[in-house]
Amino acid sequence: MAVLIVVVPVLSYYLMELMTHNPFEIPFQLQLLGWLFCYLLTGLLFFFTGRMNLALILMQLFIAVLGTVNYFVLQFRQSPILPWDIASAGTALSVADHFSFQFTARLGGILFAWLIMLLLSVKVSVRMKGQWKKRAAGLGLTAALSVLYVLCLQSDSIMNALDVYEMPFTQDYTYEQNGFFVSFLVNTKYLKVDKPEEYSPERAEEILENADNDSSEKSGSEETGNEEAGNRAASGSSSSAAVSARPLSRSFSSSFVSRDEDMPNIIVVMNEAFSDLSVIGDFQASEDYMPFFRSLYGSENTISGNVFVSVLGGNTANTEFEFLTGDTMAFLPTGSIPYQQFISDELPALPELLREYGYTTTALHPYNSNGWRRDSVYPLLGFDDFLYNGTFHYQKRLRGYITDEAAFQEIIRTYEEKDEEGPFFSFLVTMQNHGGYAKEWNGFERTITVSGREDDELSRINAYLTLLKVTDDAFRDLISYYEAVDEKTIILMFGDHQPNVETGFLEELYGKDYDELTPEELALRYQTPFVLWANYDIEEAENVDISANYLSTLLMDAAGLPKSAYQNFLSELREKLPVITANFAIDADGNFYSSSEYDQLADVLEDYEIIQYYHLFDNEHRKNEIFLSSD
Structure with missing residues (x-):
């Protein structure tokens, strides 16, 4: 033997x-x-x-x-x-x-x-x-x-x-x-995350100081300059063959509110697996699965477009990380989860910045509190409170998950109970549309189907489309509530990633086998929609392409809030490189770069990598006030 x-x-x-x-x-x-x-x-x-x-x-x-x-x-x-x-x-x-x-x-x-x-x-x-x-x-x-x-x-x-x-x-x-x-x-x-070759704390601080100075100079010139240099979206459209970038020009600077004025309430919904697969290729459904959300495209006091993310079908926490911190997964190990691997001390981020401005900051997630270590990470990012499934007052469920309707009701409840003296920031990560679409559940019926196909042939996509419509209805009700609210309020909703559905269906949309896709075609799987809506007058824009790391900076601009030095740097970088993810980047001219080609963007990315290392890893030397001060 x-x-x-x-x-x-x-x-x-x-x-x-x-x-x-x-x-x-x-x-x-x-x-x-x-x-x-x-x-x-x-x-x-x-x-x-x-x-x-x-x-x-x-x-x-x-x-x-x-x-x-x-x-x-x-x-x-x-x-x-x-x-x-x-x-x-x-x-x-x-x-x-x-x-x-x-x-x-x-x-x-x-x-x-x-x-x-x-x-x-x-x-x-x-x-x-x-x-x-x-x-x-x-x-x-x-x-x-x-x-x-x-x-x-x-x-x-x-x-x-x-x-x-x-x-x-x-x-x-x-x-x-x-x-x-x-x-x-x-x-x-x-x-292992290597220190950038040109890194030093002094170099990072110098870059941030220069970005802050440039922003101040630009703000002053814009106030006296041509009003037509305002916020516009470049023309162009995505196709099923490739992606293109339509950056939102940086302005909003003249609309900054002072800390003595009423600052708007801010509600952010990062919606689980919320996406529109028609960006890959056209298909017919038995009914529109996101009619209200689409109706906001191009509407008054609304900014809309596409968010490019670093993950597909999971690892929600990475999109969350990019949005809240402004950091990018492009400089981190492939497949890593920063919440689990890199955040163990206080990290200046969007919640802490808003808290400095007098906001109450509340995170909500209608599932287990310890998923992705959120219960440990959220306080380190500046959240005052964290509500999870066990602490939600509203418990309506679908497929075992708390529904978006219930989660939105929870936002409204916390808003109505907030301190009247200060503005309100709420960050919700939903669960209703989480994967597991093929499983049968009592009380859940696939009411939307892909036209011309049997339900059992595309059970996952049909379940997914049905769930999107449930979300759309709930989002309509959320917007309706805040339309009637006197306080200024901004609501931003975007998807964290696209879902995993039948590969055969995706191949039909692409018109080719999945393993034959080019990097540009595959990038369409890393695209989700976003809408930023306000119940008061803001500058509108549509067809905006942006990656998740820039989205909170866009939010600050739309709200008219002073940005940190880091956010000013990101605003400048976005003009050159409106999309940067772990997998690909798109420059302002629409040129596509896969991650293996990032060396061609070294001149653009070098300063960003230095600042991110300083922000995320150099706790010993990092001056937190640089990431929190608007001066």
């Missing part, structure tokens, strides 16, 4: 890869690296336990479980397991019961083959009983080889020599090209 020692690790590698793709399409040298991982793992277990049969069994169980979990994770979010997912496992498990997972005959056959191998492995009789010194030496040597193996996969020169495919934008395809173990270990190099 000694042949099993050689064969079982190799077969385990192929069985795991076979769960999600054809492993024989992986370049052979990378297949060998996959074999080596399984051999090293077996060796570590053998020298640790002293029994080869136990080592083979444990190795197979580990890889089988890992492969099965990865199979279901791909179904859940269309992206494989990544190194940083370990930190967010609890959040994922909390919503897992809302999803419908498909157990296929192929998966069953693979697991059955593994069961046979496990039974055969029991008969392997190689042992090192009592040979402690040899086992310790073997364990040390195998551990050293394992470390060397991982370090080699961190080397760019070795990866290039082995032709390792690396495209963080499309992790599912990366794993298909390299295999699971190679891709996973290559990704670990992104766990």
Whole structure:
């Protein structure tokens, strides 16, 4: 049975890869690296336990479980397991019961083959009983080889020599090209955030001071300059073939309110999976799924357009992070979650800035308070209060989640109970439209369907469209309430990311297979709509393209509130680069850059990266007042 020692690790590698793709399409040298991982793992277990049969069994169980979990994770979010997912496992498990997972005959056959191998492995009789010194030496040597193996996969020169495919934008395809173990270990190099080459605290402060001075000079010139230099949206439109940027020119400066004036109440709704998939391609639905939201496009006292985000189908907290802080995921490790990895001390952000202006700051999320560590992070960002599912007064539910209607009612309740002496800032992250669209729920009927298709063929997209209409109705009621409120109020609603729906449906919209999409076409999956509405006179704009990191700066402009030095810097940067995400950027001329081409934007991005490092990581030297002062 000694042949099993050689064969079982190799077969385990192929069985795991076979769960999600054809492993024989992986370049052979990378297949060998996959074999080596399984051999090293077996060796570590053998020298640790002293029994080869136990080592083979444990190795197979580990890889089988890992492969099965990865199979279901791909179904859940269309992206494989990544190194940083370990930190967010609890959040994922909390919503897992809302999803419908498909157990296929192929998966069953693979697991059955593994069961046979496990039974055969029991008969392997190689042992090192009592040979402690040899086992310790073997364990040390195998551990050293394992470390060397991982370090080699961190080397760019070795990866290039082995032709390792690396495209963080499309992790599912990366794993298909390299295999699971190679891709996973290559990704670990992104766990570390390197200090920018030209970084120093003094340099960051100098950049921010210059941005503040430039803003003051520009503000003065705009007040006496041509009124036609006001806020306009450049002409152009998105198509299903590519994305284009229509930046909103920076003005609003003459409309700043003083701290002695009435500052507007500000309500921000980051709506779960709220998007319009027709940006990818036209399709007919049985009825309009967002009629009220669309009616606000181009309407009075409204700014509308598209938000480009860094995530797809999940990792909501990253869009939230970009909006609240002004930082971008473009400078952070692929797939990282700043709430979980980088924020453990007070961080000056939008809530704290507004609190400095006298706002009461309340965060609301109708689900578990500890998801993405919000209960720990929100106070560090400047929120006075955090309401979650257990503290909501309104508990109406749909598919097990508190509805948007109930969440909006909770906003109104907190507004009506607020301190009358100061303005009100409310930030809501909704849950109603969360994934799990294929699952059947009592009390939920798919009332909107894609025309010409059977419901069971597109159950996920039909459920999703129905949920959007429920949100649209609730948002109409929220706007109606504040139309009748005397206090100045601004409401901003945008989507955190697009949903995971049937790949076949998306391919119909694109008119081609998903794996044939260009980066420009795939970028359409990272686009959600936004509307900023006020119950008083503000400058209107439509067709505005903007990324999430700039959106709070736009909000400050629309509200006429003085911006921090950091926000002034972001306003200037947005004129040159209106879209910057973890995956792509679009400059003011509409030129598209994938993340692998960011070196071409070095002159534009260098200062931003320096400031972000200073803001997010250099707690020892950071002067918080720079990010909070409007002087």
